[in-house]
Amino acid sequence: MATSKSRADGTAQKAQKTQKTRKAPKTQKTQRAGQTQKAAGRSRATTATAAASASAAAGRVRADDVVAELIGRSNRLGSDPTVTNYGGGNTSAKVRRPNPATGGETEVLYVKGSGGDLGTLTAKGLAELERDRLVELDGVYRGVAHEDEMVGLFPYCSFGTGGATPSIDTPMHALVDLPHVDHLHPDSVIALACAADGEKLVQQIWGGTVAWVPWQRPGWELGKMMREIAADPKVIGAVLGGHGMTAWGGSSDEVEKRSLKIIRDAAKFLSSKGKAEPFGAVVASRKALPAAQRRQRAAELMPYLRGIASTDRRMMGHFTDSPVVLDFLSRRKLNKLAELGTSCPDHFLRTKIRPLVLDTPPLAPIEKVTERLAELHAEYRKEYTEYYQRHADKNSPPMRGADPAIVLVPGVGMFSFGADKQTARVAGEFYVNAINVMHGAEAVSRYRPIAEADKFAVEYWQLEEDKLKRRPKPKALAGRIALVTGGASGIGLSTVQLLADQGACVAVADLNGARTAEIAAELGGPDVAIGVTMDVTDADQVADGVAETIRAFGGIDLIVNNAGITRAGSLADTTERDWDLQYDIMPRGSFLVAKAAEAALRGQGLGGDIINVCSKNAVFAGPNNIAYSSAKAAQEHMVRLLAAELGAIGVRVNGINPDGVVRGSGIFAGGWGASRAKTYGVAEEDLGKYYAQRTVLKQEVLPEHIAQAVLALTGGQLPITTGLVIPVDSGVPQAFLR
Template sequence: MTEELPAGVAELIARSNRLGSDATVTNYGGGNTSAKVTQVNPATGTETELLYVKGSGGDLGTLKATGLAVLERDRLLGLDAVYRGVEHEDEMVGLFPFCSFGTGGATPSIDTPMHGLVDFDHVDHLHPDSVIALACAADGEELVQKIWGGTVGWVPWKRPGWELGKAMRELSAQPGVIGAVLGGHGLTAWGETSDEVEARSLQIIRQAQEYLDAQSVAEPFGPVVAGHEALDPAARRARAAELFPHLRGIASADRRQVGHFTDSDVVLDFLSREKLPQLVALGTSCPDHFLRTKVRPLLLDTAVDAPIDEVAARLAELHAEYRTEYQAYYDRHATPESPAIRGADPAIVLVPGVGMFSFGADKQTARVAGEFYVNAINVMRGAEGVSRYAPVSEADKFDVEYWQLEEDKLKRRPAPKALAGRIALVTGGASGIGLATVQVLAEHGANVIIADVNADGAEKVAEELGGPDKAVAVAINVTDFDQVKAGIAAGVVAFGGIDLIVNNAGITRAGSVTDTTLEDWDLQYSIMPRGSFLVTKAAEAALKAQGLGGDIINICSKNSVFAGPNNIAYSSAKAAQAHMVRLLAAELGEYGVRVNGINPDGVVRGSGIFSGGWGASRAKTYGVAEEDLGKYYAQRTVLKEEVLPEHIALAVLALTNGTLPITTGLLVPVDSGVPQAFMR
């Protein structure tokens, strides 16, 4: 691929980004676009027609040149001579790389024939809600004819591949036909220029929506069911925080998942309506939808205000039924050549009155799964408004979900990082040790809840780590139990639960017995041992409800075992924090929760505590200049190395990344070797 893109390719990328920026036009990662351009082949000096098409796994909204596959079109068309029929069309994908131009760019997708076999220079394949509503209507073909009178064709359901490409070639050759509705699937349009195909795509989408708006019955989902009305926003969020760990537990029976909560008006209205159970049972609509959402959601049928123990018991029953049904679905359609079952847990859980809970291997996947189900709701509303919702058959869904080509795509994904799927909360996470810790945890795949009294600082860190798909900030003063509970609830709603707690918030007021005021004593005890207790207590219910185990790390101090001078309140508070490690390890072990502690030496560089006056105080105690305090601490150690925030962060990582899976009740010195603090 050349550095300077041909004009047609630059137009293709710009068009793709525009189309992909609107979720009602196409979903994240869904659809594909293409352009055919003529370039000189440097190997032959002759002009060659090239097909630039979005590659496998790419996203239109963020598409760049590196996401395009590039093929020589004459060689792609030549594959028609070796095509052996629909029973063998999957083998064609393995031949696409032999049609590559130069390095070939991205991996060609299964939709490549839909673009390459059509003679128009520009092709769009999209998944707009309004068009899929017609594609999934019981009388979709008649509706398409009624709306467009033959200028937009109809193609009955075909799995993507060479056969669908041939159907597009035949339709596009008919005079006056500008595109096609693909039964159970979506929209394909074509044009001579990039502007023309984009205009045609948007025209078809707009006209489909106008028809639905004009012809739909008043209540496509039926009347509101008493008791299914949405709770007020604050009550919804509180109930979501209470339910989410239980739901995450069932969604993670096969493999750990991260969650996303959606309580938009579209979702809440759907969940309140009479037709909800039968529409949920029919499952999602087009292939892009059910690949993300599984063939159907799990619907919780308890009262919106039912006691949580009653809900948990009912969830266990519904989960068992769901797994049994999913296994039966797999067994009904699997052949000896089918990929192994990938897990039988729901990806979408619907709770009337509260909202939708979606799950995935990471936050983005969970969020996108929820977005796809919102698209499915829109499709169901459109279809039910003018006809009857009739998605593709269960067998056809299985053929896509357990398609070997989809399995191959999954295998190309990079291996998950050590903390992938883990949700971590770090107190004092906006600076010093806490900041280094959230950075290391996020780098190794965890979603991070940054808890700090400095709300602006925590927000800044969350943005730097990648925003809501990676990290969220919560304002917490760990001495205030209401703030602690609210902050943890907000973190649970953001990611679905909590797996890893780092009790790092701290403060110090140096002084002898004589110098230490009662206020200084109470402040240090309220932030460190009491704060660690409050955070752990507030998170306990979520840790237990998930059934996934977990980690609690107390950032203690070498002072918890070393009786240094003029530091009675801080050192004894840290000793209480350290002994809490042992007590919690013994208490929470039956739930698979490991509890460990870290005893750092004084961390001067990057420390909010030391820069707030503590450094000057300790320097005066030891008779050194404040700027030399870190060096002083280092020289009294065995290794003569200064302790830095990242050293403590790496110790947190070692205790939580699976390296020490059965270690609990341990206090780890991270102090460069202070002999007086050696554990004994």
């Protein structure tokens, strides 16, 4: 999937999409009887494309300029949430360019490839196809019952290397005999597409300049319908029942203006003609909690919700409490509309056909909530399984899981789930789109999604299954949520970098909040990492940091207690403050983090890992280091104690004993290095080399060595190892474990 972009939730007046009937609708239902243009539709070009071709041949249109225009238009359209949703829609352009294989010219179709996103589209995301060969495929098309086989022929029409993988929407672009085509999913238009009397409303708004097309699943048949409709010069586009819209034009500027006109006309109609409260009256018991209380409640609930969403496979989570969501959850029609489910294919492919609505009071005791949640989850799984069994046949892909992707909690917000953070967030964005669609449809008509059988035919479409199979193999820590204390430097920084690289979502926790935010951005932003300001000696800050991690990603799976400090000194030199500070940060800090995370670890029921980064000093009685070494010994023994206690819920607890890690260390840079160098009689800059020479392997211990040990303990290679402390010290005989 393309790199995500941030999306606004949009206004409550946005709109909708529906879906499909497996049967191809008759062309006379498209409002343009008699305009078949069959022969011209199968020719290589119409007057418009011929003019564009002549212009190209004369040197007035350069292929690279056309592609640049297409990318610019796509990015503008895709970055506006009122125009299309993340990953939705396609844009295209046709232009003639020299063909190195023939020496002549070829009309090339550039169209957004499968799985891309308009807002972040680049030239690499375009499929490049020879249009004449695509059009000639009409000669082998065997009808709607066989249209899926056409997708397998698209690669044979590639121009050059072909670019990105062509999408199922390619025929909507290839068969239309105009140079530029936009296919978009704006909420305002989908509201009309999913309205019970959508065809009448489209006629009322545009008077025939925008066509109505009953639901038809994307494919060759829909492309043929678009070709026929676009042959009428009075028609600028079409509303696709249960789906979205398409517009076309003779130039990139013209099609963009037409697309935006259709979208704005639809939004204006919904705003001016729609009733004030299409979702019904507010229900007092469903009113939103105050913001702070709402967010705290979300952190309490989310691990339990993630647990049920992960019954079949581990999921990540996202929390949304925008005004649009909270208003919908407070209204009388919530249950009725939620039960109808989403309709547009782009919506329910990510949200499942309907959400789970948790009907307990917002502040009900957690025991009551989990009891009711278990009942609702069992009902949901049963209903989803029956839905699959009603429609599946011997050729259907296997059921992908019966757990909800969207959980709605009145008074609190919406919780969305997916295989990774981006997918979870996008699922939530799509349900916001669905809310806007329902709002618009109910405002001017009645929300009527496509039939359940049509939803199934898209959700379990073999072409969608093939797209899923093309996704890269998950990395070792995919689906895991990690919190690393002391994450802004040294061992902590190397650890967060490696965990993120291996697919985990990471909360970078440190006293230096500004630096943690920078690191999170460097790691990929909020779909990968967040920065958390945390003083591990402060129980409230620890609890808040754990809650922030849970709200950001859905729960917590992997804790690395790495925060540390040292104040060197003999018994005589060590003050009570030195002693207390080191014990507060290391053993007590590790205790506070584990304690704050325990409820979430238990609630989600997915097991987990706790790693204490201790020290070889935990077992090696070095000179003038009484407070630090004894604190590390306490932290190390905590590994064994927690391993014994938390094993019953599948949480493994292990430790790592490094030798002195000088490079990048905040501890050594803060005076500890100078103190140790003085103790050992070496220059401070040579301290790492000194430590290396006293080891068996004569190798300096680096931050990445400790990070690799964390990965070894948590990445699936040691699935039943707990209570273990691993020396990562290049071999210090005095610290060998016995």
